[in-house]
């Protein structure tokens with residue numbers, strides 16, 4: 001694909017793309033979208049297992065629907081950030097998936113942007129992500145190390161990121177992110 005047509009393609013927007021919370025009818029399709037996007041079953045199974053946990057909130061489990069078809073998915077899952085003398089709640093972003101034939105057209109970015117607005121409206125104050133360091137900074141994510149927030153596993157500094165949804169929410173905070181065991185089992 002020429003550079004020009006790639007540029008044009010990345011500007012495609014999907015006005016009819018609807019980002020909405022999952023419902024029970026979407027469960028099978030969400031697993032399928034994850035399987036297709038990741039080319040393996042781990043993330044689809046992870047979502048199914050997390051759905052059974054107490055902390056899972058369906059308003060934080062969002063699908064991207066285009067013309068009645070589920071083409072993308074993003075999950076925000078509540079996590080605790082724990083240090084020797086404090087703990088606070090945040091959200092972890094992921095898994096996120098877009099079906100292969102519609103990747104790199106902006107659907108993922110719409111999922112992240114609208115997802116972040118939705119979780120902020122629901123009162124959440126920060127988000128953590130382990131992801132592509134060239135992707136998430138465009139939404140305001142910065143290396144979590146600047147707040148001394150750490151992953152409980154080895155992760156490249158620039159790939160483990162945090163975002164304040166409320167100004168200075170993470171100032172003076174620090175700690176290690178506690179993921180439920182389902183995340184560890186899936187990796």
Ligand SMILES: CC(C)(COP(=O)(O)OP(=O)(O)OC[C@H]1O[C@@H](n2cnc3c(N)ncnc32)[C@H](O)[C@@H]1OP(=O)(O)O)[C@@H](O)C(=O)NCCC(=O)NCCS
Nearest residue numbers: 037038094095096097098103104105106107108109132135
């Ligand atoms: C990552 C993903 C959800 C992004 O959705 P999308 O609709 O393709 O994203 P957008 O079109 O909004 O943005 C494209 C950007 O995503 C980033 N990106 C997408 N796939 C990437 C990959 N495999 N490696 C690095 N960056 C990637 C790039 O920065 C790309 O920007 P560019 O096209 O200017 O290079 C989608 O590509 C996907 O499902 N990938 C497979 C699963 C995955 O890796 N999920 C993320 C980890 S939880």
